[in-house]
Amino acid sequence: xxxxxxxxxxxxxxxSAGDEAIxxxxxLSDVSDSHSExxxxxxxxxxxxxxxxxxxxxxxxxxxxxxEREFDEGVLQPFMRAYLEGRTPSPCVDCNTVVKFGAxxxxxxxxxxxxxxxxxxxxxxxxxxxxYRLFRGLDQAKDQSYFLYGLGQEQLAHVRFPLGEMSKPxxxxxxxxxxLATADKRDSQEICFVPRGDYRDVLRERAGWRxxxxxxxxxxxxxxxxxxxxxxYTVGQRQGIGVAxxxxxxxxxxxxxxxxxxxxxxxxxxxxxxxxxETHFVSGEPPADAPGGSSEAFRAEIQIRHRGKPASGMLRQxxxxxxxxxxxxxxxxxxxxxxxxxxxGDVVLGGGRIVRSDESVG
Amino acid sequence: xxxxxxxxxxxPLRREALEAMLPYLTEDFxxxxxxxxxxxxxxxxxxxxxxxxxxxxxxxxxEIVFTSGGTEANNLAVKGAAWAGKARGHRIVTTxxxxxxxxxxxxxxxxxxxxxxxxxxxxxxRVDPDEVEAATTSRTVLVSVMLANNEVGTIQPIAxxxxxIRRHKGVLLHTDAVxxxxxxxxxxxxxxxxxxxxxxxxxxxxxxxxALYVRHxxxxxxxxxxxxxxxxxxxGTENVAGAMGMARALELAAAERAETANRVxxxxxxLAAAISTADGxxxxxxxxxxxxxxxxxxxxxxxxxxxxxALDLAGVACSTGxxxxxxxxxxxxxxxxMGYPAEEGRGALRFSLGRATTTAEISEAAQVVIxxxxxxxxxxxxxxxxxxxxAAKAPGSDQSVAEASLG
Numbered sequence: 001x002x003x004x005x006x007x008x009x010x011x012x013x014x015x016s017a018g019d020e021a022i023x024x025x026x027x028l029s030d031v032s033d034s035h036s037e038x039x040x041x042x043x044x045x046x047x048x049x050x051x052x053x054x055x056x057x058x059x060x061x062x063x064x065x066x067x068e069r070e071f072d073e074g075v076l077q078p079f080m081r082a083y084l085e086g087r088t089p090s091p092c093v094d095c096n097t098v099v100k101f102g103a104x105x106x107x108x109x110x111x112x113x114x115x116x117x118x119x120x121x122x123x124x125x126x127x128x129x130x131x132y133r134l135f136r137g138l139d140q141a142k143d144q145s146y147f148l149y150g151l152g153q154e155q156l157a158h159v160r161f162p163l164g165e166m167s168k169p170x171x172x173x174x175x176x177x178x179x180l181a182t183a184d185k186r187d188s189q190e191i192c193f194v195p196r197g198d199y200r201d202v203l204r205e206r207a208g209w210r211x212x213x214x215x216x217x218x219x220x221x222x223x224x225x226x227x228x229x230x231x232x233y234t235v236g237q238r239q240g241i242g243v244a245x246x247x248x249x250x251x252x253x254x255x256x257x258x259x260x261x262x263x264x265x266x267x268x269x270x271x272x273x274x275x276x277x278e279t280h281f282v283s284g285e286p287p288a289d290a291p292g293g294s295s296e297a298f299r300a301e302i303q304i305r306h307r308g309k310p311a312s313g314m315l316r317q318x319x320x321x322x323x324x325x326x327x328x329x330x331x332x333x334x335x336x337x338x339x340x341x342x343x344x345g346d347v348v349l350g351g352g353r354i355v356r357s358d359e360s361v362g
Numbered sequence: 363x364x365x366x367x368x369x370x371x372x373x374p375l376r377r378e379a380l381e382a383m384l385p386y387l388t389e390d391f392x393x394x395x396x397x398x399x400x401x402x403x404x405x406x407x408x409x410x411x412x413x414x415x416x417x418x419x420x421x422x423x424x425e426i427v428f429t430s431g432g433t434e435a436n437n438l439a440v441k442g443a444a445w446a447g448k449a450r451g452h453r454i455v456t457t458x459x460x461x462x463x464x465x466x467x468x469x470x471x472x473x474x475x476x477x478x479x480x481x482x483x484x485x486x487x488r489v490d491p492d493e494v495e496a497a498t499t500s501r502t503v504l505v506s507v508m509l510a511n512n513e514v515g516t517i518q519p520i521a522x523x524x525x526x527i528r529r530h531k532g533v534l535l536h537t538d539a540v541x542x543x544x545x546x547x548x549x550x551x552x553x554x555x556x557x558x559x560x561x562x563x564x565x566x567x568x569x570x571x572x573a574l575y576v577r578h579x580x581x582x583x584x585x586x587x588x589x590x591x592x593x594x595x596x597x598g599t600e601n602v603a604g605a606m607g608m609a610r611a612l613e614l615a616a617a618e619r620a621e622t623a624n625r626v627x628x629x630x631x632x633l634a635a636a637i638s639t640a641d642g643x644x645x646x647x648x649x650x651x652x653x654x655x656x657x658x659x660x661x662x663x664x665x666x667x668x669x670x671x672a673l674d675l676a677g678v679a680c681s682t683g684x685x686x687x688x689x690x691x692x693x694x695x696x697x698x699x700m701g702y703p704a705e706e707g708r709g710a711l712r713f714s715l716g717r718a719t720t721t722a723e724i725s726e727a728a729q730v731v732i733x734x735x736x737x738x739x740x741x742x743x744x745x746x747x748x749x750x751x752x753a754a755k756a757p758g759s760d761q762s763v764a765e766a767s768l769g
Contacts, residue, residue, distance in 0.1 A: 022675070063671050103745075110741040111668050112675060 087337025276352030
């Protein structure tokens with residue numbers, strides 16, 4: 001229970017279904033004690049208070065569970081390392097796989113003898129032919145399956161998404177109807193551990209990042225300016241310098257080692273081929289049953305960002321964890337580090353982390 | 363019905379105390395400082411509360427200052443003595459195991475130039491009176507040592523400390539008796555201290571009321587201003603009902619103390635003996651110089667907070683040592699001061715009994731605790747394997763680790 005309306009309603013639905021529910025707020029970072037003014041952050045103790053109020057309204061036990069170490073090692077450090085190495089992190093994916101449906105689920109089952117962990121995610125779990133399947137949430141505007149592709153069979157057997165069939169307005173209405181304290185609380189927008197909405201603060205405060213200016217090169221390799229520090233940029237970010245060059249410029253590549261950032265025009269960031277690594281399949285293996293597919297190659301829709309439009313394409317296995325992707329139509333700004341999630345319709349097949357996009361083919 | 367073994371956190375209000383309070387919440391609602399009949403009736407109640415609390419402690423009524431609780435009384439004692447003595451000295455001597463209402467207060471005073479000396483404790487949580495005296499210089503304004511510790515129940519040698527401090531003229535001696543008051547006889551005609559703190563809700567009185575004993579002639583500065591209440595030592599409209607509830611609860615606790623303490627001690631001993639048979643359990647605090655109500659342990663290979671959660675779900679309410687729920691993993695400063703390494707301190711547990719605790723509750727609790735500890739040690743060992751891969755691993759591989767651990 002984050003203290004938001006979604007997990008509040010999820011808890012209420014578990015309870016009203018007749019299951020024994022236990023509310024848990026995860027304490028993920030020491031920011032919890034020191035910044036109570038951060039009311040929009042799900043990591044602040046105010047949020048824990050909101051969760052506690054809802055638990056009390058629902059008359060269920062409520063505990064604060066300390067998962068600071070797991071969050072630090074599994075989410076925060078990879079997040080910072082990604083930026084420092086010029087990649088785009090996916091902290092919400094990591095948090096789901098490592099913290100919520102890793103450490104929390106493990107504790108819930110082993111230490112507190114719970115059968116499952118329920119969250120307020122907008123996604124659905126189904127079961128057929130002996131396997132659990134993960135689906136997009138019914139509310140397309142809220143669908144959070146992109147962040148959940150890392151879940152496996154053993155986890156899905158013990159996870160519940162009570163909001164999977166609901167729309168956000170329905171969830172709000174349910175919260176109001178039940179009189180839950182969080183019914184009208186606004187949605188959190190930012191990454192929960194980035195308090196002022198600027199991840200560079202996190203790099204400065206926690207990784208001791210000192211921005212070092214370096215060259216800003218244009219498409220043709222020409223020096224067009226200076227950037228303030230490579231870790232402060234993400235691929236696809238628009239650069240104000242475009243005005244002077246006649247058309248908009250975007251961050252195309254980030255070479256953290258050389259501290260060089262290369263800009264491109266909109267079309268330069270388009271690509272049809274890229275690779276993913278650390279590939280994971282929800283069912284445990286690639287979909288061999290696909291039309292025209294085999295365990296080494298199959299077609300799917302590939303989505304490279306939350307709420308991004310999926311692109312149809314072909315996936316070919318390179319080795320045990322790497323796959324090459326070729327989309328029918330170009331995708332834009334496939335940033336290394338970002339998650340590429342494979343779908344077939346509403347079904348989440350799996351996903352991986354983008355390693356590189358092949359510029360020569362783009 | 364859950365079993366409540368957290369009386370050191372708070373106790374239920376006893377019926378007699380509630381009854382003593384009710385008239386002052388209803389018909390005798392007057393402001394004790396008003397000159398009319400309504401006020402006079404309230405004032406009469408307040409006077410009676412002063413008298414009863416004073417009588418129970420071996421003090422005189424005007425030596426009792428009612429406050430909003432133990433924390434305020436400790437703040438008043440420590441800050442009040444420090445500021446009053448500032449012209450003469452700036453040194454405050456205390457211990458490493460005080461409650462935060464003393465410990466954090468002296469740290470606050472440190473910012474204003476006071477010199478804080480924290481005398482260490484031994485493995486059992488006791489200070490050496492000679493060390494307290496050695497730390498006390500001519501510049502010392504206050505010595506503050508708790509009477510009994512809230513986390514491990516160890517009783518401090520206050521009489522011996524008092525005897526030594528008396529040789530140093532002008533040094534005030536404060537003792538935080540919040541945990542001691544329910545179970546130890548306190549007679550201020552013998553216990554030679556200048557300031558003593560008690561809190562009503564620890565002995566079945568209401569929450570929101572405490573008292574500071576200020577020995578006649580002791581100069582402390584008020585920390586709250588704006589009225590002449592409590593002889594200018596604590597401004598603010600008096601909580602007459604609270605004071606009456608506190609007085610009645612203390613009066614009864616004092617009358618029943620010997621009998622209650624014996625019964626509670628026996629139950630505590632049987633609980634402690636049972637729990638000590640479990641694997642990895644080690645009792646903390648002094649083996650004999652301890653409150654009769656507290657059984658405290660460190661358990662190897664478990665997290666104390668996880669155990670308290672599991673026990674709560676199993677119907678036994680206890681704590682890790684203090685009533686902190688913010689999920690901080692910070693290890694108890696008391697156990698650290700007693701020399702327990704952080705890894706052992708993580709497994710702290712405190713069971714605190716009360717007057718109403720029954721034999722049946724203790725035998726059931728003992729079984730539940732033993733069963734829970736065994737399960738937690740097993741689960742914690744398994745979850746320990748789950749420790750997420752070092753940060754160098756990317757999510758894909760973390761995933762496999764997290765997943766593997768669930769099997």
